Amino acid sequence: MTIDDRPLTGLIRRHGPPPTLSEYEERGGYASIRAMLGDMTPEEVQREVTDSNLRGRGGAGFPTGKKWSFVPMGVDAPRPKYLVVNADEMEPGSFKDRLLLEGHPHQLIEGIIIAAYAIQAEYAYIFVRWAYRSSVTALERALREAREAGLLGHDLFGSGFNLTVHIHTSAGRYICGEETALLNALEGHAVIPRAKPPYPQVCGLWGKPTIVQNVETLCNLPHILTHGAEWYNDLGQGKDAGTKLYAVSGRVRRPGVWELPIGTTVREILENHAGGMQEGYAFRAMQPGGGSTGFLTEEHLDVAMDFESLSSVGSRLGTGTAIVLDDRTCPVGFVRNLEHFFAQESCGWCTPCRDGLPWVERLLGALDSGNGRPQDMDILERHVTFLGPGRTYCAHAPGAMEPLKSALQHFRSDFDRHIAERGCPWRSHATAR
Amino acid sequence: MRNDEHSRSILTEEEKDMIDEELSHYPTKQAGAVEALMIVQRRRGWISDELLLAVADHVGIAPAELDRSATFYNLIFRQPVGQHVVLVCDSVSCWLMGADRLRKRLQSCLGIGAGETSADGRVTVLPNVCLGACDRAPAVMIDETLHGPLTEHELDRLLDSHVLQGAR
Amino acid sequence: MTIHVDGRPLQADPGRNLLESCLSLGFDLPYFCWHPAMGSVGACRQCAVKQFKDESDTNGLIVMACMTPSTEGARISIEDPEARNFRASVIEWLMLNHPHDCPVCDEGGECHLQDMTVMTGHVSRRYRESKRTYRNQYLGPFVTHEMNRCIQCYRCVRFYRDIAGGEDLNAFGSRDRLYFGRMQDGTLESEFSGNLVEICPTGVFTDKTLSRHYSRKWDMQSTPSICSHCSLGCNVHLAERAGIMRRVTNRYHRRVNGYFLCDRGRFGYEYVNHPRRLRRPAVRTSQTNSASLVAVSSSEALATLRARLSEKKRIIGVGSPRASLESNYALRALVGGEHFFSGMSEAEHHHAALILRILKDGPAPSWSIQDVEQADAALILGEDLVHTAPRLALALRQSVREQPMEQLDRLNIPRWQDAAVRTALHGQRGPLYIVTVTGTSLDGVATRTFHASPGDIARLGCAVAHEICHDAPKSSEVLPGETALIREIAEALASAKRPVIVAGVGTGEAWVVKAAANVAWALRRRGIAAGLAFAPQECNTLGLSLLGGRSFEQDAAAVADQDRDALVILENDLHRRLETAALNRWLKRFDPVIVIDHVDAALHDQADFLFPASPIACSDGTLVNNEGRAQRFFSAMAKEPEVRESWQWIRDIGCIASRESVKSTVNWTSLEQIHAAIADEFPLLRRIGEAAPPAQFRISDQKVPRAPHRFSGRTALPVLETIHEPQPPDDPESPLAFSMEGTPRQPPSPVIPFFWSSGWNSNEAVNKFQDEVGGPLRNEDAGVRLLEPQSHAGIRFFENAPPRYERRNNQLLLVPLPRLFGSEELSARASAIQERIPKTAVVLHPREAERFGLRQGQSVDVSAPGFVRRLTLETDETMAGGLAGLLLGNEGAYVSLPAWATLRGAPST
Ligand SMILES: Cc1cc2nc3c(=O)[nH]c(=O)nc-3n(C[C@H](O)[C@H](O)[C@H](O)COP(=O)(O)O)c2cc1C
């Protein structure tokens, strides 16, 4: 594999400091900016990105170019416009953005400049979760370098385009990653998702047009601009374009994160990159894209990890960061742990999520501790339906139900055993949460 | 970081400058308010009512509004915490990899469970959602440094060097 | 527009959401977070229905009715099993942590949560875990806090913060550990905190004053009445049991008060229960002042009076702006127009007449609260409204959203979509300019504020009028610093579609009122549909003014002092109207002095006869509010044996006085007779009888029952006196009955005794009394608008605005600072209100204090003509320079303001 196959991570030193500005520039960094500001209109940048078929890497997979197309452009557009970088990464099992933040902040900054220019945003905020201290340090340093080099600030390269970038450190809540809740968080308001419409593209931060974009999404932009949309399309293996950061955690030999062509199969990622299961453990199932995605099992190992293939088997690509459930771990305990997370992180705005999730968590706890009753299964099923899409205010609770729903499908007998045997058959994990 | 610093709870000039710098990044004061709290918390350990009122006053928003934010976030402490804060990841990847064992270990060597502070005020152990270090599971974060993957033995060593021997 | 609900095609309004449409169509669809005045936010998920794409769609999708617009051809199902199941699940979730304490909960029996729980059919508990508990907070004398009952609908904070602008109540924490309260224990600061009691769908916020003499809603007799604690005339329900007034709740009136009341109106009622309220006639046996009043029976009192009146030639009458139109008219009829004093202070009398003249002769209409709420630009002159006309202040707070809301159409956001509206508007506010003597609680939403002396406020107002239309006279003088502001205000008002000018008499300066008229008229002349909203002093100031009468100035010094005249003072503590020395001198002219009142005011020391009147809460009659709307109130409790309505005492006095002039009055037995007489004499008041159905009104031969049909323990009520069930008290004066017997049908809106409908026990039942949620009550709005603008009137602007404020060397201009709690005579007697009355003080800008060498907190001797007092000094950054604000806690002493005052630091003790 060459650097060109791994455009996002090729320059990242796994155990060293991130590339400095001069190191990066030597390797072609920021060249796309100079070219863009020199002779591309924002509309041309938008077209290039649309043609690249880049889809958002934050979980929902919305086509990036299309998202930008809703932003009012031209002299009459409301000002200022904002770009917000979603670096909240708090979904259990996800740690891919951290690699990009810590390992190569200049690439992100370059992506920010491109996206900001494309929608003519004067301000960008990087919304980073509290736990990513070292990301913030790396970013601060890179921002300083970029400012000093005139890559940020006023009238960049004489183009008349201004851009100021700030870092916002969040004090930690998963819901802040939901893009409209994030806007409320940035404004210092009650952190609850916003009603749509109005969409952020039209009426976002402080009521102004705003684009929220995931870290990884933005990191793709310099390469798209440098090598062109066609090149980018060719990078992907299936329908989708580009590379994707895939990660695996759990009882595998080499947990980690790798940049691979989007559409690589589950098996290849698990076996070739994560090194297969640890000694003494066998594969049971896997959440392909973080804690809010449905389980894949043995039969799905040859599915391509792209947006469509995964949804065709009832799951989602999500963040592309897989969590592996092994044969020695209780699936009920696994889901209980997830539901504990989701219950904890509910913003508390809508009833089903606020009060339903803790009930689910406690029911799973009851199963675990031997207090489960057969009727509890009906209550769980009911929650799966009634906390689904459209019933709650935002996608948090539906996300929480995806693993439960598929667990009830795939591991129903395990649930029943907890009730019949009055406790967890995997005692070793029984006290777990 | 000491709790008795709360007796001098009015903000220092340095804190005020840092807060003002943060506020200058936003068109409204409200937007910088949570970061203002974090600036203060980083120095004082936690946010007492008096500090909250002082920050609200300096930022220029209603105290109840600031407290709404303060009580919303996981990592703004509205109750005293120890000199060191140990965040134990309790999300799924770490759980899979034996986070519970780390928690038990903390319990046996510090005598406190999750959510508690040791009697000598040295350390507080808090469960925390996914730290974003799932490839290093099980992971903990001590003060602001991430550690993982950890065995119980490694945890002991860490506690020894960072927490128990650490300057008070 | 047609929508299909469970297969039935029905007519709906396209500007609505499905929840509103369903409720308007009479369906029972449960909800919590939606509120007709606050719109939809989609938080509780209780209002779920199934929506189908078209006729062939059999699956449908669950949607939140409150978040989905009603569109042509929409097909929904309320009865769909999945939708029903979902709604039952929502209640089940809300009930996980809700305590089963209904029997000891004040909300029990009128709890929206109870109603909705029953409506969804959730009956048994499946949750096995323990419930979450909270610590409750002390929130002051009005509201009790019981957080365990919370169902997290967010209504409280949405009302308190978004509608009322309060900052000290919030939602803390998150997930299923939300806490709705204050950061720390303490009195709720908002002047509208009492609405939480009704806004909260369960028992988290309850009426603390009610709990002191608690009774269930179904055990109280309830009566439609009018709040008498300011001039706005908010519609209220008064609840009574066993002769004790128990509480006040909002009585919806679309145009007057909507869904909200202020705390003075809600908690001021306890004056009715005051132990020293007058309940027996009293007579002074000897002429010497030291002799005390002796309680006697009414017949004795009247007999004694007959003896004293027989040789009298003349009776002089003093009316009252806090007494009903009927009582005032009766007095006027008794004494004759030329002997009838309005009973207002000189300034009040003048202000009232001025406002009346502007509203009836001018081209600008007086606007209702609802009109003001929809104004797209506003100018407030002189008045700190939250203290003098609180509900109007609340309306203005909403009005600032009007202009920005014009963008919503473009963004395709309906107005009821509150969450989206707030996101889209993002705190943008339309023009609101406030020109007052000191900061007001509306300043936070104002475009600009300006603090100046009363004269300067008027001068500025006149300059704005001139700027808008040069036909309006120029102001005497405009300072260079003021031109930009004047131009800005003029432009904002002139570019609005529905601007409103608001003024009051709180500063004591009549020119403020004139300036407001000039501005509104200037706008009218430019063809802009401007309105006026005035805040007169008391609940019937305009009504009294409509009856004419004379002011004290035109007094009776003129009337030769031959024989001393008799004087009848109607519900009026004249110490609040005249300087004590002058009052005493004046009173000496009269013999006997006859006082008809219900409060033990200081004046009674000078009375020879005291006749106990029933307060408005216990009477029937009519008040004319600030808008010029005549509204009828009804008595909330049966008369006590020796207590009569003022007009009845006047009639009785008339009988014994057997005067030629009172021929007509002696036969009065009903309000309708008085109405007929009033209508005859005063053309403007000719429709007075239409304010409410007459006493003879019946539905199928039955009266309207004040007591709900579940009223319990009626036979036990008098058990200490008798074990027989007495006949329910008769009420010949109204179509209402003091009993549970009567028509079950819904009466016309002015006589709706309480909002209740099968399955809807809380005040949310009001939607069953409207054709359309948020629209007028069925059978029209209550009340009659008496004053309409003269659209073709040639406008004659007020000329000669006052000159610029000129400093005096050692003096400051003393101006009144009315307070919500304390300044109004009756509510100030309520014990809960008393806890909120601020300390008496004189307020100065710190710079001014410094100039006089005075410190915050220091005692200061303040002397002005007719006024010498030692007061504590408070400094206030917002106070205009050159002024001293007089804040008179609960002392209603008469001071004629503004006046020049000398301030001297008192020697420290
Ligand atoms: C509960 C919740 C949490 C989310 N957290 C994140 C997050 O941490 N990071 C992120 O990039 N996107 C997150 N998202 C997705 C964002 O809402 C949004 O789709 C994304 O930031 C858009 O960027 P993209 O188009 O570049 O993917 C979250 C969504 C939900 C519903």
Ligand code: SF4
């Ligand atoms: S589903 Fe509801 S309560 Fe949950 S996070 Fe979204 S809005 Fe908040």
Ligand code: FES
């Ligand atoms: S009333 Fe519709 S969601 Fe609450």
